[in-house]
Amino acid sequence: MHxxxxxLSPQTYIPLYGVFAAAVAVxxxxxxxxVSARDIPYLGMAAAFSFIIxxxxxxxxxxxxxxxxxxxxxxxxxxxxxxxxxVSVALIIQAxxxxxxxxxxxxxxxxxxxxxxxxxxxxxxxLFSFSSARKGRVFFAAFISGYLxxxxxxxxTGIEFGIQPLxxxxxxxxxxxxxxxxxxxxxAMAIEHILLFGIVEGLITLIIIRYFLRNEPGLxxxxxxxxxxxxx
Amino acid sequence: MLSGRExxxxxxxxxxxxxxxxxxxxxxxxxxILLPAFFNTGDDWGEWSAQTVKELVGYIPKGLxxxxxxxxxxxxxxxxSREDLSIVHRSGYYLVSGVIGxxxxxxxxxxxxxxxxxxxx
Numbered sequence: 001m002h003x004x005x006x007x008l009s010p011q012t013y014i015p016l017y018g019v020f021a022a023a024v025a026v027x028x029x030x031x032x033x034x035v036s037a038r039d040i041p042y043l044g045m046a047a048a049f050s051f052i053i054x055x056x057x058x059x060x061x062x063x064x065x066x067x068x069x070x071x072x073x074x075x076x077x078x079x080x081x082x083x084x085x086x087v088s089v090a091l092i093i094q095a096x097x098x099x100x101x102x103x104x105x106x107x108x109x110x111x112x113x114x115x116x117x118x119x120x121x122x123x124x125x126x127l128f129s130f131s132s133a134r135k136g137r138v139f140f141a142a143f144i145s146g147y148l149x150x151x152x153x154x155x156x157t158g159i160e161f162g163i164q165p166l167x168x169x170x171x172x173x174x175x176x177x178x179x180x181x182x183x184x185x186x187x188a189m190a191i192e193h194i195l196l197f198g199i200v201e202g203l204i205t206l207i208i209i210r211y212f213l214r215n216e217p218g219l220x221x222x223x224x225x226x227x228x229x230x231x232x
Numbered sequence: 233m234l235s236g237r238e239x240x241x242x243x244x245x246x247x248x249x250x251x252x253x254x255x256x257x258x259x260x261x262x263x264x265i266l267l268p269a270f271f272n273t274g275d276d277w278g279e280w281s282a283q284t285v286k287e288l289v290g291y292i293p294k295g296l297x298x299x300x301x302x303x304x305x306x307x308x309x310x311x312x313s314r315e316d317l318s319i320v321h322r323s324g325y326y327l328v329s330g331v332i333g334x335x336x337x338x339x340x341x342x343x344x345x346x347x348x349x350x351x352x353x
Contacts, residue, residue, distance in 0.1 A: 004279055006299035031348050040345040041247050045254060047341035048334040052257045055310065055330050057264040059273035066276050067264070085348070089341045093333060099305030161278050168295065176295040178278065179285065188277050215246055 001066065001157050001189075002094065002109055005102030007178040009168040012160060017107030023084055023115045030081035039078070039219070046074045047086040051093065054100075058200065060192050068201040069113050069153070072121035072146035073208045079221040083118035108160055112153050121149035121205075125222055135213070139206050146205030147198040151190060154197075158182075158189030254334065261330035262323035269319055307332070 008016075035043065050070040057065040075083040088110045094100040101109045122145075129141030162182030165175040178185065212220055243251070275284065282292045282300050310329035311322060 001276070002279060004300065005302050006282070006293070006296035007278060009295065028348050031345070032350075035345070035349055037349050038242075040342060040349060041243050042250075043345045044338045044342040045247065045250050048254055048338040049257075051337040052254060052261065052330060052334050055261045055264045055326070055333075057268050057276070059268040059271035061271045061273065063273060064275065064277045065268045065273050085344065086341055089344060090337050093337050093340065095303075095305075097305060097307055097336070098310050098329060098333060099303065099308040100310070102299070103303040104299055157278070170294065174291055175293045177293055179289045179291075179293055180278075185278070192277060 001069070001113060001154060002091075002101030003105040003112075003157065003160065005104050007102070007164065008105055008108055008160060009164055009177045010104075011167050012164065012177075013104050013108050016111050016160075020088075020107040020110045020115060023111070024088065027081045027084040030079075031085055034079055034221075035082055042078060042219070043082055043086055046070075046078060046082070047089045050074065050087045051090040053204065054090070054094065058196060060196050064192060066192055066197040068146075068197055068204055069117060069150060070201075070204065071113055071117040071153075072125075072149045072201060073142070073205040075118035075122040076125050076142065076145065076205070076209060076222045077212060077220055079225070080118040080122040082221075083122075084114050087114035087118065112157050112160070116156055117149050117153040120152050121145045122222065124148055129222075138213070139210060142206045142209040143202040145202075147202035150201040151193045151198045154189040154193035155186060158186035161185040161189070255331075258330045258334050259327065262327050265319065265323045265326045 053070040054067050057067050059065050069087065071083055071087050074086055078086070091101060091110050091114055092106060095103055095106050095109070125141050125145035127141075128144050129138050159182065161178040161180060162185035164178035165181045168176040170176060180188070209220070217223070275281075280288065282296050285296060286292045307325075307329050310333070311317065311325040317325070
């Protein structure tokens, strides 16, 4: 899901840089208010976790590869604004040091995976968990939150790819940037994440939420922010 | 290596445990090379090189030519070069890249968080 350099037109990547910068500005204020200093090590670990989990490329036999992102679980544990900062740090280091994701596409990639995805995940989690505080319900919500947020972020990425031929083509009909249009890019991005990578994101979200529920339930941002957990 | 001592942060028992789990995950990263190689799958969708795009659609889009070399990453694709390496070497470099990347990410995030959060102790 890391868009490389040359796939997005300036008409796409410049506005997305702007949106990302605005999100970071708000995130800095929110994190300052919401996160206590003693939880700083957790934020470092969250960013490192996101970095590592994105390295686990998984194959769809006969197709392409892809990976989970970790944004969903970070958003539930530490809040969507903290996730904005943590996942952005991981993505920017991937782009700068490892060439994974373009420099011009940093705004787009961070917007997709570090802004859109954690917020989608966070609100999905609250939507699916809070009518009940049963643990089974919480685990279900965690899975759905990871699964759907990654699929939706993939669709968003597919849209960004897919609008390129509409925005910028030369007079002979050849695309200047991503050559595939919406009809191809969106299903391609959606299907592989629906089939495999979304499930992986859902499972790691579930497993880690379960781990924190057992070890440090008071830490979980989504619960502190509203609702309660039942300790059975 | 993955200790927070550099920035003088105290780490509790659970956090120490999580760091060990993260280090363990780092050691497993070659799976990200080996599994796709085993199933013989290609790049992530939309992350092809200019050459691969040419094979797919018959031409290299002009913007892709213009932008694709705009940045030279020191460890491209979590490896040392774009030359063909054996899968064992690639896995090794991938693992080392994982450890370096995760450590840098951890430390940068700690520093940024410290800058942002100055309340309490």
